[in-house]
Amino acid sequence: MSDTASLAPNPARLAEIIRAKSFGMGKIIRLASGRESNFYFNMKPTMLDPEGSALIAAAFVEVLQREKPDFIAGLELGAVPPLACATMASWLAGAPVPCLIVRKQPKEHGTRLPIEGLPSDDALKGARVLMIEDVTTTGGSVLKAVRTMREMGAQVTKVLTIVDRQEGAAEELAKEGLELLSVFRAETFLGYKPQV
Numbered sequence: 312m313s314d315t316a317s318l319a320p321n322p323a324r325l326a327e328i329i330r331a332k333s334f335g336m337g338k339i340i341r342l343a344s345g346r347e348s349n350f351y352f353n354m355k356p357t358m359l360d361p362e363g364s365a366l367i368a369a370a371f372v373e374v375l376q377r378e379k380p381d382f383i384a385g386l387e388l389g390a391v392p393p394l395a396c397a398t399m400a401s402w403l404a405g406a407p408v409p410c411l412i413v414r415k416q417p418k419e420h421g422t423r424l425p426i427e428g429l430p431s432d433d434a435l436k437g438a439r440v441l442m443i444e445d446v447t448t449t450g451g452s453v454l455k456a457v458r459t460m461r462e463m464g465a466q467v468t469k470v471l472t473i474v475d476r477q478e479g480a481a482e483e484l485a486k487e488g489l490e491l492l493s494v495f496r497a498e499t500f501l502g503y504k505p506q507v
Contacts, residue, residue, distance in 0.1 A: 318369045318400055325357075325366040326499060329474070332356035332363065334500050344449040344478075350501060352474050354445040358392035367393050367473060368400035370494045371443070374471055375401050375408050380441035382434075382465075384411040384426070386456040389445040393473065397443065411440070413456040425459055436464035447472040447491065450480035454487060477505050 329352070336350040357363035371393060375383065385394050391412060398410040411428040429435065440460050444453050447470065457467050470484055475493035484491050498504045 318365060318372070318403060320369040320373055321366055322370065322494070325363065325370065326495065328360060328363045328366065329354075329357050329495070330500060332360060336501075342448050344451055346448065346478070348476075350497070350505075352446045352476070352497075352500075354389070354473055355392070358396075358445060358473075364392060364396045365400075367494070368396035370473075371397040371471065372400045372404050374492060375441070376404065376406055378441055378469065379406075379439070380408060381438040382411050382440045383408055383443050383471075384413055384440050384456065384460060385443040386413045386452055387415055389452075390443045390456075393445060394443050410443075413459050415455075426463065433464070435460065438465050440465040440467045442467060442470040442489075444470060444472040446474045446476060447480040447493070448476045448478050450483040450489075450491070454484070457487065457489065474500075 333352050333354050333356050339347050339349055340351050341347055358367060375397065383394055383397055385391070394410040394412065398408060401408040409428065411426050413426050414424070442453055442457055447453065453470050460467050468488060469490045469492055471492045474495045474497065475481065475491060476497045481491040
């Protein structure tokens with residue numbers, strides 16, 4: 312680790328990286344929710360950047376230390392990079408939190424597990440799980456993962472995302488007893504609150 316590198320949270324620097332690598336405007340794109348938008352967040356370039364991933368991990372570890380979950384989990388593929396970074400950073404911070412990956416669909420071969428990383432079949436019974444996302448629009452994707460977790464006995468009450476697009480996810484998740492936590496909201500990058 313260089314003299315300038317650390318796992319300390321630095322939201323201003325992380326926002327700079329997201330603006331440079333992951334945020335775009337002016338082109339109409341279709342979102343995972345099915346909606347169309349003239350702005351987007353493609354978080355993969357930031358999540359796969361060494362500094363970007365470290366700063367996301369630092370921001371997430373702050374939340375993990377406050378929430379104290381037994382596991383963090385998320386839906387493949389978008390949640391995998393921040394999950395991996397956050398679990399490693401939690402270990403470096405002295406309070407390790409293992410991560411789990413929820414498959415969109417179990418593989419047709421091998422163990423055919425809906426959730427990867429479980430230490431045992433009953434590990435989720437009563438476990439407190441904090442769900443992780445990269446970008447949250449309506450909450451539909453993460454709700455699928457939450458339902459899988461809850462079916463296996465987990466207690467899931469919160470979702471942590473890097474960017475909340477402010478397009479109804481908080482309200483939809485609240486209907487399912489979930490609180491949305493975010494490192495950033497879309498208005499940080501747009502300069503205004505998006506109209507839903």
